[in-house]
């Protein structure tokens with residue numbers, strides 16, 4: 279088997295909404311791109327250009343209408359829903375702009391959730407890993423706080439720890455700092471950089487903040503559903 | 510997090526805990542429903558058990574009675590003729606069962622049959638001074654008969670003793686004739702045979718009619734008064750399993766050729782009433798279960814909407830549709846389970862209190878309370894299953910939720 283260098287590869291991916299109705303619209307047109315292991319990439323573009331749609335497809339939450347998507351070398355279009363779910367669970371971590379955490383659980387438990395979903399039982403190992411991850415993001419003192427009893431920046435750091443829990447190859451973050459003041463945004467961003475540097479986790483970060491985008495090693499710009507030529 | 514609980518349990522319990530108000534209200538609603546069912550079912554079961562006990566200790570399971578006398582027309586139609594006879598029903602004399610000793614001996618060997626005893630029933634006139642009352646006189650062999658009909662349990666004065674000149678009478682008859690224990694009364698049979706009997710015991714069967722008419726004497730005494738020496742009018746039988754009485758009766762009738770009536774047949778009205786009660790009880794259960802189910806379903810439908818973001822996040826983490834489905838099915842089951850535990854307890858406590866407060870005029874209990882543990886187990890099991898069933902629609906909705914939609918919110 280050939281060595282898998284690409285964590286992610288898209289070939290001619292299109293996405294249409296309202297297929298078969300008079301208002302059918304294609305929002306992603308023939309997207310081809312790939313990310314190597316350990317890359318730290320910003321995804322930018324005007325509002326409505328299709329960044330979130332693209333991220334959902336990459337994150338296996340949505341399927342493309344056309345084209346092929348490879349995650350760690352696996353072609354995903356022919357996988358059944360159950361296999362897609364499993365692949366999503368172990369290969370991909372999400373950080374969302376809003377609704378970061380599950381409010382019924384504490385910070386520690388939120389970080390344990392991906393492991394609990396995968397292993398069914400909350401073993402001591404998962405607990406230890408969640409504990410360590412929270413320490414990494416500097417939140418050990420808030421371990422047992424319920425999600426709502428933390429600031430937005432803290433919640434987002436918990437969300438990043440959670441995205442890291444199952445040790446995924448790729449982390450997709452959709453405007454992770456969009457809701458934070460510049461100081462917290464900076465802290466969260468630097469944390470992601472640290473993880474990237476220390477663990478080699480690949481990051482794809484949607485952002486409107488050009489300062490942050492410029493600090494990424496690569497920028498992909500989406501305009502009107504197409505990848506714009508690098509400037 | 511309990512290390513022994515799987516993901517679905519942990520999440521279901523957390524969701525219920527977080528929605529404290531909703532959970533509390535619906536658990537209260539479920540418990541009220543279950544309490545009503547438990548209370549009602551246990552009360553009916555107690556009433557029935559009590560009635561059955563009374564019936565089964567005051568009459569034999571099977572009674573063998575001589576055949577009715579029939580008139581047979583002597584005139585027969587000859588060829589080409591039609592005869593339309595009008596047959597009058599003949600008078601029914603008091604008659605003995607033919608060869609009852611042989612029948613008794615053969616029945617005693619049946620494995621299903623526990624007691625066999627002949628009795629002689631006749632009507633007579635009890636006279637004391639100017640007062641006279643018609644009575645129904647039953648001649649029995651006390652050793653066996655009192656094992657079938659528990660007269661000794663109902664004796665309020667004297668002894669259940671039946672020597673040749675003894676008689677047991679009811680409290681009402683005693684009042685009517687102004688007699689008490691040890692007094693003598695004059696008993697005259699229809700044939701004119703007369704005996705002077707001593708009151709050996711007074712009983713109270715809890716029924717005014719029975720207390721004023723029923724009397725018991727020794728078998729020989731009754732035979733003498735009925736002028737039917739050596740005869741018996743019925744053979745009373747008890748069987749090991751009272752509910753098999755009908756089949757045993759049919760077998761007895763087939764083998765002896767004598768009419769055998771089971772208590773099930775003679776109390777047909779009671780069984781009709783029981784089955785009518787059971788039907789209405791079942792209806793009430795079904796409707797309570799339905800309203801419980803709809804209550805649980807509506808709470809969960811709302812909860813699925815409220816938690817759509819949580820569901821989306823769980824799916825994004827690799828949670829499967831099956832896991833989400835089970836989280837919500839479990840919530841339904843848990844609501845039913847919790848509600849029924851509380852409800853069954855309330856129903857049980859309610860029964861005990863009600864039973865303690867509601868007394869007969871003399872302060873004795875109305876009837877003994879029958880609290881079957883199986884009733885509670887059933888109520889809890891059924892409510893849990895109902896909860897899971899009610900959760901089916903919301904749980905499917907949750908499982909089918911598009912994670913993209915849910916997260917975009």
Ligand SMILES: Nc1ncnc2c1ncn2[C@@H]1O[C@H](COP(=O)(O)OP(=O)(O)OP(=O)(O)O)[C@@H](O)[C@H]1O
Pocket residue numbers: 295296305323324325326327328329330331332
């Ligand atoms: N479910 C849907 N049905 C129809 N059209 C949709 C749907 N979801 C998104 N779109 C359309 O697809 C286009 C891209 O949307 P998307 O959310 O990906 O944009 P975006 O780049 O993430 O914008 P923003 O920066 O504001 O988040 C938009 O024009 C949007 O209206």
Ligand SMILES: [Mg+2]
Pocket residue numbers: 329330331452
């Ligand atoms: Mg977006």
